[in-house]
Amino acid sequence: MSTSLKKSAQKVQTVLNQLGFELNVIELPDSARTALEAANAIGCTIRQIAKSLIFKGKTSENAILIIASGTNRVNEKAIEKFIGEKLEKADAKFVLEQTGFAIGGIPPVGHKNSMTTFIDEDLLQYDEIWAAAGTPNAVFKLTPKILLEITKGTIINIKET
Template identity: 40%
Template sequence: MIQHEAAAPFPMPDDLPAASRRVAAALAQAGHPALIRIFPDSTRSAAEAAAAVGCTPEAIVKSLIFRRADDDVPVLALIGGADRVDTTRLATAAGGRVARADADFVRRHTGFAIGGVPPVGHATPPVAVIDQGLFALSTVWAAAGTPHAVFQTTTTDLARIAGAITAAIAADR
């Protein structure tokens, strides 16, 4: 496991992947001293990330990209790893009907591939919505640009750095 601190946007460690360097720069710009951790095994899914960092899937934040149907604006849903997004609730919070984005839309609007989409550093600033259920946890883990990179944060800091609206967007279990 390689660990890198995101204390300042420059200089960045040469062995940190380019996508993770962009996340580190965005975190530093937001005043967040996150430590980006790179794992040899995949952290693409909530279960894989939880196994890698040694937490429960609930403490993994999924950064899911949707597109607002009326104007194609990207919508970022930040939700716990064990939860699913209720698209009706998300649409209410995001200000319009939403649909799941395809891989091309995600890459074009975020600059990241599915499986490593972080909550910050997107090419096009999204409408960000964080599920209120995440606030039951003090510490969470989020993707850091690649399917092998994550960082730890608090839910309060996550909402702040993502510029997220707080709403109940999780589907009922």
């Protein structure tokens, strides 16, 4: 672990500090770009990785953040019913414009623009979960309750069956 965080990771740490929680961003020696890489680097189960995925409303063009358990695939049809519009995959440029972070290190907080957030109900079963912190190798540990509080997200069933 390095004592000085990269700029994007430091931005996430600053936001976490401002939110009033004692959550510490750590930089891993290995990549945590994917949920599997993150779980392997941290030493937790892949299900404990809270992966932040950005989608785009087809009509509104609004960014939608879905925080999913590491093994779950997002059931886009279920989300579309919930929000009342079709979803599109967001490209790297849109993600960067909306969040201020590059794909592979999207944190659940600290985004450039506010966005509707949905949290995978499967994350609630764990005492601790891990989220990306702005770079492909920066993460932080938190609880599902804190995730809900800091994101003001809506808990829903997001996974494909």
